[in-house]
Amino acid sequence: MEVGDIFVADHGVEPVGMLRIEYFLSDVPLIASVFVLDTFRRRGVGRLLVDYAGRSMRERGHRLLYTSAGTDRSTALTWMRHLGFSECGFLAGAPGESGTLFLRRPL
Numbered sequence: 001m002e003v004g005d006i007f008v009a010d011h012g013v014e015p016v017g018m019l020r021i022e023y024f025l026s027d028v029p030l031i032a033s034v035f036v037l038d039t040f041r042r043r044g045v046g047r048l049l050v051d052y053a054g055r056s057m058r059e060r061g062h063r064l065l066y067t068s069a070g071t072d073r074s075t076a077l078t079w080m081r082h083l084g085f086s087e088c089g090f091l092a093g094a095p096g097e098s099g100t101l102f103l104r105r106p107l
């Protein structure tokens, strides 16, 4: 299901995952959050959400999809790289905080 910039994966009537797009620099799409219920992980739901949102962004004229995660979130970063996202930028954190890595994937 797609409502504006929110994408929801259903299993029957039960929502099992969601992905939300935000825009930076006015119109550059960024995955602001993606989440799959524990019991439905490792079954392709996250990939489905990213691919579906990517197609939707492409249909809206975008050619790149961005995502980001803290440098201390190695599991999320590994997953994103596995889905074909490549690093393209780094935003330093406040003193004592880890920074944020930005990754992108062509659409």
Ligand SMILES: CC(C)(COP(=O)(O)OP(=O)(O)OC[C@H]1O[C@@H](n2cnc3c(N)ncnc32)[C@H](O)[C@@H]1OP(=O)(O)O)[C@@H](O)C(=O)NCCC(=O)NCCS
Pocket (backbone or CB within 6 Å): 032, 033, 034, 035, 036, 037, 040, 041, 042, 043, 044, 045, 046, 047, 048, 069, 075, 076, 078, 079, 082, 083
């Ligand atoms: C990250 C998350 C969305 C992945 O969802 P998922 O439905 O389990 O992912 P999928 O099953 O679609 O996995 C897609 C591919 O990534 C791989 N994968 C899944 N989790 C992985 C992990 N932790 N590390 C490495 N690869 C992983 C799968 O094996 C699969 O590979 P394949 O398609 O080549 O077989 C889910 O674990 C989650 O909700 N985590 C908590 C929130 C979070 O960290 N979100 C991401 C940052 S915002």
